[in-house]
Amino acid sequence: MSHTPSRRGLLFGTAAVSAGALLTACTSNEPSSKDDSKGDAAPAADETGKAVTIGFAGPQADHGWLNAINVQARQRAKKYKDVTLDITEGSNDTATQIGQIDTLINKKVDVLVILPADGKALTQAGLKAMRAGIPVVNLDRVFANPQAYRCYVGGDNYGMGLNAGHYIGEKLKDTKNAKVIELSGPDSLELTKQRSKGFDDALKNYTNIKKVARQAADFTVESGQQKMAQLLQAQKSFDALWNHDDDQGVGALRAVDQAGRDGFLMVGGAGARSAMDHIKADDAVLKATVLYPPTMAASAIDLARALGQGKGLAGLSESEIPTSLTLYSAVVDKTNIDQYMPSGFK
Structure with a gap:
């Protein structure tokens, strides 16, 4: 018994x-x-x-x-x-x-x-x-x-980057000399390092794709807008962007609109309702988000x-x-x- x-x-x-x-x-x-x-x-x-x-x-x-x-x-x-x-x-x-x-x-x-x-x-x-x-x-x-x-429950930060990279890779696999940029979270956080590593590892499967720039934001709207503006100024053309966090993605989209830029695919991160609304309406460069539930x-x-x-x-x-x-x-x-x-x- x-x-x-x-x-x-x-x-x-x-x-x-x-x-x-x-x-x-x-x-x-x-x-x-x-x-x-x-x-x-x-x-x-x-x-x-x-x-x-x-x-x-x-x-x-x-x-x-x-x-x-x-x-x-x-x-x-x-x-x-x-x-x-x-x-x-x-x-x-x-x-x-x-x-x-x-x-x-x-x-x-x-x-x-x-x-x-x-x-x-x-x-x-x-x-x-x-x-x-x-x-x-x-x-x-x-x-x-x-x-x-006794028990740990969490998201898969490495898998988040991996899945974002594979999604972008499949979308760009037929694009010659494709360029990708990354808007990450704070580099002081281990989760940011894991997300970036997963993303980079996924891109290694696509020989036609190169990551040409990366900026670290702070998971805030303001930092997303500021860092995205810097990326846009430095990169006159690119094919895809992965943004680690949908909150800072709100600012990133503002910077994109202010610069009048398009012609690239943006993938977000976390699963905010604001990101899903854009995906549903198909009214922005943001076409997907990777969940961190x-x-x-x-x-x-x-x-x-x-x-x-x-x-x-x-x-x-x-x-x-x-x-x-x-x-x-x-x-x-x-x-x-x-x-x-x-x-x-x-």
Whole structure:
């Protein structure tokens, strides 16, 4: 007969599977397996299980994607009658966010979901929670020490660049001496480096394409406009642009309009509603965007609930949830825009 392990034992035990489980399995309506060798599925959204209080600490929602993260977390928690969400105000100041996490630890929440403003700087906060017996779901920006979290949920930054590069490559594969430029995020972020590396690796498959310029912006409208204007001034002609972030893409499109430029393909990043509106209307050089889904916050709530209830995932044999889950970065263009339009964030 199975027994419920201690919370500390559950956190630092050896169980767990690799990435790739479908989060929808957390809310499966299929009945639990009768086989004692398989883990119990988390109850469905309309079924009430053990009451779980989930603490949620993230950075300041000063960006469309970060605001969407908070919205996704709140909406998901509301779907569960057995979940109480304790969400902090959010701060980009490391000391402030550490203090907010300390408060949630002192409240003895059942599970913590943390999207750190700086993964390395917040690692000790994650470790403190885990050592206090509170499992941590590390969201998006990964801690420097895997012992600081029970489960990691995030986007595929390398895959995002890879998919953007392959999409552009296929569009330009018959273009002789094609030129591509890149408007990246801040070079201080590891995610930016991963996105650029994926993009460059994809372009290596196309011998006719050369990346001729790159500028780093700051994920803001203003920086996107400024850096794009510099790129346009330096490059009198090119065939495609990949922009890492749809918020800064708003500024990039303004710079393009002001310069009266066209004749090239622009691919965005993240999946903002503004980008999807342009793709749907086909009224700008922006023809596609590569998703970095804020739905990862909803998935984090699913996993946190399962952790708090001591459940695994339906459809998997293991008794524990995975240690990591990496979301896929789909490319959205006019061929599939209707499918993804509802996920566009403001």
